Amino acid sequence: MNIIVCIKQVPETAEIRIDEKTNTLVREGVPAIINPFDTYALEEGIRIREKCGGGVTVLTMGPPQAEQALREAIAMGVDSGVLLSDKAFAGSDTLATSYALSRAIRQMGRFDLVICGKQAIDGDTAQVGPGIAEMLGIPFIAYVRKIEEIREGYIRAERLMETGYQIIEMSLPSLITVVKEINEPRLPSLRGMLKAKKTNISVWDVEKLGGDTGRFGLDGSPTQVIRIFTPEPRKGGEILQGAVEEQVAALIERLKETKLV
Amino acid sequence: MDYFLTEEQKMVRELARRIAEEKVAPVAAELDEKEEFPWEIMKELAQADLFAVFLPEEYGGLGGKTFELCLVTEELSRICSGVAVSYAASALGSFPILLFGNETQRKEFLPKIASGEKLAAFGLTEANAGSDAAGIETTAVRKGDKYVINGTKQWITNGGEAEIYTVIAMTDKKRGNRGASAIIVEKGTPGFDFGKKEKKMGIRASATRELVFQDCEVPAENLLGKEGMGFIIAMRTFDASRPGIGAQAVGIAQGALDAAVDYARERVQFGQKISSFQAIQHMLADMATHVEAARALVYATARMIDSGAKDAAKESAMSKLFASDMCMRVTVDAVQIFGGYGYMKDYPVEKMMRDAKITQIYEGTNQIQRNIIALHLIKEAASKK
Numbered sequence: 001m002n003i004i005v006c007i008k009q010v011p012e013t014a015e016i017r018i019d020e021k022t023n024t025l026v027r028e029g030v031p032a033i034i035n036p037f038d039t040y041a042l043e044e045g046i047r048i049r050e051k052c053g054g055g056v057t058v059l060t061m062g063p064p065q066a067e068q069a070l071r072e073a074i075a076m077g078v079d080s081g082v083l084l085s086d087k088a089f090a091g092s093d094t095l096a097t098s099y100a101l102s103r104a105i106r107q108m109g110r111f112d113l114v115i116c117g118k119q120a121i122d123g124d125t126a127q128v129g130p131g132i133a134e135m136l137g138i139p140f141i142a143y144v145r146k147i148e149e150i151r152e153g154y155i156r157a158e159r160l161m162e163t164g165y166q167i168i169e170m171s172l173p174s175l176i177t178v179v180k181e182i183n184e185p186r187l188p189s190l191r192g193m194l195k196a197k198k199t200n201i202s203v204w205d206v207e208k209l210g211g212d213t214g215r216f217g218l219d220g221s222p223t224q225v226i227r228i229f230t231p232e233p234r235k236g237g238e239i240l241q242g243a244v245e246e247q248v249a250a251l252i253e254r255l256k257e258t259k260l261v
Numbered sequence: 262m263d264y265f266l267t268e269e270q271k272m273v274r275e276l277a278r279r280i281a282e283e284k285v286a287p288v289a290a291e292l293d294e295k296e297e298f299p300w301e302i303m304k305e306l307a308q309a310d311l312f313a314v315f316l317p318e319e320y321g322g323l324g325g326k327t328f329e330l331c332l333v334t335e336e337l338s339r340i341c342s343g344v345a346v347s348y349a350a351s352a353l354g355s356f357p358i359l360l361f362g363n364e365t366q367r368k369e370f371l372p373k374i375a376s377g378e379k380l381a382a383f384g385l386t387e388a389n390a391g392s393d394a395a396g397i398e399t400t401a402v403r404k405g406d407k408y409v410i411n412g413t414k415q416w417i418t419n420g421g422e423a424e425i426y427t428v429i430a431m432t433d434k435k436r437g438n439r440g441a442s443a444i445i446v447e448k449g450t451p452g453f454d455f456g457k458k459e460k461k462m463g464i465r466a467s468a469t470r471e472l473v474f475q476d477c478e479v480p481a482e483n484l485l486g487k488e489g490m491g492f493i494i495a496m497r498t499f500d501a502s503r504p505g506i507g508a509q510a511v512g513i514a515q516g517a518l519d520a521a522v523d524y525a526r527e528r529v530q531f532g533q534k535i536s537s538f539q540a541i542q543h544m545l546a547d548m549a550t551h552v553e554a555a556r557a558l559v560y561a562t563a564r565m566i567d568s569g570a571k572d573a574a575k576e577s578a579m580s581k582l583f584a585s586d587m588c589m590r591v592t593v594d595a596v597q598i599f600g601g602y603g604y605m606k607d608y609p610v611e612k613m614m615r616d617a618k619i620t621q622i623y624e625g626t627n628q629i630q631r632n633i634i635a636l637h638l639i640k641e642a643a644s645k646k
Contacts, residue, residue, distance in 0.1 A: 187279060190310035190323060193272045 001054035001150075002111045005045040005078065006101055006132065007038035009062050009069040010122045018228055034069045037117025039076075040178045043185040045115050046077045048150060055079045057108065061089055061100055067201050074196040075188035082108070086205040091218030094123070098131025100216055103209040105136060113155070114175040118143055129177035140175035141168050145182050262553055264560050266332075273314050273329050277336035280305055281344075289341035292466035293612050296458070298422050299344045299466050306333075306348055307377020315352045316359065321372030326567040327501055331508035331559060338512025339519075342616035343466030345512060347380075349505045350418040350467070353624075354381025356498045357427040357443050361486040370425050370445065382423035384414040384472050385495050392629050394429070394492060395438045399474065401430035403488075406481045408432075408444055410474040413456070418623075420470030421455040424448045427498075428472065429491045441491030445483040452477030463615035500577045501566055503624055507559035507580040510588035510620040514552045517595035517613045521545060524599055524608075541598060548591045555584040575637035582630040585620035592617040 011030040019026050034042070045056040058073040060066050061084035070081030084100055092100065105114060114136075116129035126142070133140035145160040148167065159166045160179050188196075206216055214220060240247040255261045266274065284305050292299055306312060314329035316322025323329075330352050337345035355374045358366055358381075373379040390396035399412025410430055417426075426446045433440035446453055456471025486494060522545055525536035535541050562580040566573045592614040596603035603610045621627045 187283070187305065187309055188276065189308060190272060190276055190314065193276065194269065194323075197268070197272075 001048060001052040001113065001152075003045045003048055003054065003056045004105055004108060004111050004114045005038070005041045005056060005058050005073070006114065006116045006128070007042065007058055007060050007069060007073060008035045008117075008120045008122075008128075009033070009060065009066045010035045010120055013121050018230070032065065032068065034072055035117055035120045035122075037119060037121070037178070037180065039117075039185040040180055040182050041115040041117045042073050042076055042078060043183045044147065044178055045113075046186070047183065048113070048147070049079075052150065054112070057082060059101060059104055059108075060084070061092070061097060061104075064203075067203075070201050071196040071199070072188065074199050075192040076186060077189070077192055080199065080202075082202045082204060084204050084209070086216075088206040088213070088217050091221060092216065093221035093223035094125050094127040094131055095222060096216055096218075096220035098128050098135055099211070099220060100209060101128065102132045102135035103211045104204060105132065107204070107209065110173075112152075112172045113150075114138075114173075116175065116177045118177045118179050126177070129175060133175040136175070138174045139170045140177070141170060142177045144176045144178045147176075147182075262557065264557075269323075269325070270329065270332060273311070273325065274332045274336060276309055277311060277333040278339075280309060280311070281336050281340040285337065285340045285344050289344070289466075290606070290609070290612070292341065292343060294465075294606075296460065296465045298468045299341075299347060300422075302344050303347065303377065303380065311348070312351060312377035313375040316355065316371055316375045320359075320367055321375035323375075326563075327504055328560065328563040328567050330502075330505050331563045334505050335508040335512035335515070335556075335559075338509045338616075339516040341466060342509055342513050342613070343464040345509050346418060346464050346619075347422070347467045349502075349509065350382055351377075351380045351423065352505060353383045353498065353502045354419065354423060354425060354427055356501050357383065357485055357494050358425075358445065360497055360501065361443065361490065361494050362445075365482070366445065366485065374425065379424035380419050380422055381425040381427070382417055382419035383498065384417045384420075384426050384428040386414060386416050388413070388415050392626055394441075394495060397429060397431055397441060399428070399430040400434065401432050401442060401444055401479075403432065403481065404478075407478045408481055408484065410444065410446065410452070410477040410479060412474055414472035414474075416459060416469050416623075417472050418467055418469055420468060420472055421458065422468045426472065427485065427494075428474075429495050430474075432488045432491075436489065438492040439489050441495075442488045443485040443491045443494040444479055445485065446474075446477065446479050450477055450479060462618060463612070464619055496574070499624055500572075500574045503577040503581040503630075504559050504563045504566065506620055506624045507555065507562070507584035510581075510584035510617070511552060511556045511559055513613050513617050513620070514548070514555070514584075514588040514591040517592045517610050517617075518545070518548045518552055520608070520610050520613075521548065521595040521598040524602075528600075535598075544594050544598060548594055551587045551591060555580075555587045558583055575634050578625070578630040578633040581620075581624065582627050582634070585617075585627060588617045588620055 009032045012033050017026040049056050056078045058070055058078045058081045064085055067083050119126035141157050141159050143160045144157045146158040149156045153172050156169045159168055240250050311333050313323045314325040318324045334345050334349045358370050374381050401408040401410045428444050428446050429441050431440050432442040452475050454473045456473055459469040525541050528535045559580045562576045595610040596614050599610050602608050
């Protein structure tokens with residue numbers, strides 16, 4: 001079974017800061033990690049390979065230093081890594097990112113399953129996974145909390161809902177996004193770390209991906225970030241004093257004042 | 262201090278540290294309290310290939326030696342010494358096979374230890390034979406193509422949990438030390454059973470049990486080396502493993518020092534952080550200096566052994582002696598810096614002080630280490646004349 005896991009390198013959340021002038025994340029001096037949800041995707045990919053055989057390729061788009069995230073994935077047990085890195089990809093929103101990743105997946109040839117984390121902890125959109133499936137024209141299940149069965153051409157999985165879960169069957173090739181309930185990601189192994197150090201990471205540019213050049217990077221991104229801000233902390237409420245009758249009267253008065261009634 | 266580790270050694274240390282901090286730290290106090298053998302963590306260590314670091318590649322290892330064993334043991338000990346000794350005892354159990362086993366024995370047992378599939382243990386101590394190994398009463402009598410073992414080993418680390426045991430037994434009682442032999446015994450062999458799990462002051466996550474042999478028949482090909490070599494095998498094994506105890510002591514002490522520094526920077530008395538008091542500063546400075554000195558000695562000894570030194574008994578004894586005495590002092594001082602809080606189980610230094618004590622006792626008491634060192638000094642001086 002050929003599995004492709006898409007990951008994203010994100011800043012460590014504990015240390016996130018926003019540049020107030022540009023409304024973008026301050027990345028300098030902030031440690032970069034694999035998006036935590038993607039570590040569940042990696043673990044699940046490795047587990048499927050251990051059960052069904054085949055190979056796991058990890059794919060990411062980002063600046064050259066995103067290579068480190070791929071090496072970490074290889075240290076966990078992934079077979080190979082592909083980095084999409086090109087100035088032309090800069091400024092990609094979720095649409096352009098989905099497009100680039102889907103183009104790369106097409107280039108990889110036959111695959112059975114694409115696995116993504118449910119969302120990245122920096123943007124929190126949860127759009128790229130489904131976006132890739134749409135562009136590849138394959139079915140997908142988002143928020144998978146358990147794979148009940150997987151074999152050639154078939155998968156049955158539990159999708160986590162706000163109230164319970166659904167069991168969904170789907171043909172392969174297809175895509176799933178996973179939630180943290182699905183597994184406990186393993187730590188790297190020493191053999192994996194040694195391999196990760198030696199492995200050649202393929203770096204693909206926009207030319208390699210082919211397709212419509214206008215759909216990559218900033219040009220292919222209709223999303224415009226107008227402003228990012230931290231919401232004002234909610235001000236403390238007011239507690240009305242006095243006997244119940246007085247409190248009710250005061251409350252009605254207050255509601256009238258604010259034209260809520 | 263920069264010890265100029267290789268890239269691979271840095272990886273070993275980083276991985277061991279990650280496992281210690283992410284997997285061991287959250288459960289260390291509970292394992293200690295419940296005296297529970299850390300099987301989950303042993304599996305993590307196996308999966309991370311850390312049981313492979315002290316064995317050669319041809320036997321499923323990663324080609325490292327004593328130094329790598331020390332790095333892992335130190336990092337684990339920084340968080341939980343009970344976990345560390347369970348790991349290191351498997352290395353101890355593998356050394357007699359590595360050093361004295363024939364090719365068949367090595368190929369049979371070492372890959373299983375390197376993969377972490379099986380734990381190993383070493384059985385020497387008995388009720389009446391501790392420091393005086395010549396007092397061993399367990400016997401192994403040759404009967405055709407088998408040895409029949411009878412007797413009881415005491416305080417065996419990983420006892421009951423390990424699958425592969427190297428046991429020292431007398432094949433010829435009349436010859437004293439020279440009548441001892443080393444034999445591999447596998448768990449599950451009829452006549453081989455385990456006594457009660459001991460309740461200990463420290464390293465409580467580790468399992469310490471009796472090995473009980475009653476007409477236990479073992480294939481004669483499980484003999485390591487030749488009959489009569491048991492005592493030599495035990496001594497050479499300890500020469501290779503003692504820096505591991507030194508590393509354990511360094512790790513415990515480093516953990517205690519780190520905790521003490523953090524605490525001193527938080528604790529306020531007389532309107533200021535206690536780290537601003539010179540009394541505390543000097544204690545911390547001494548602790549840090551002693552930890553570093555011990556680490557330097559342990560690392561230098563491990564490197565000496567790994568480079569193939571013919572006789573490292575003296576240095577090996579020094580590294581264990583110095584590091585363990587240092588560890589006891591440093592952990593006592595760490596508790597002192599914590600004051601009343603340090604005496605409570607809510608903080609980790611109380612456990613570290615309990616864990617420290619055994620490092621002065623096992624794998625040869627520190628008195629025996631001094632004997633070894635002195636004996637070598639005298640021998641060396643005599644040989645010069």
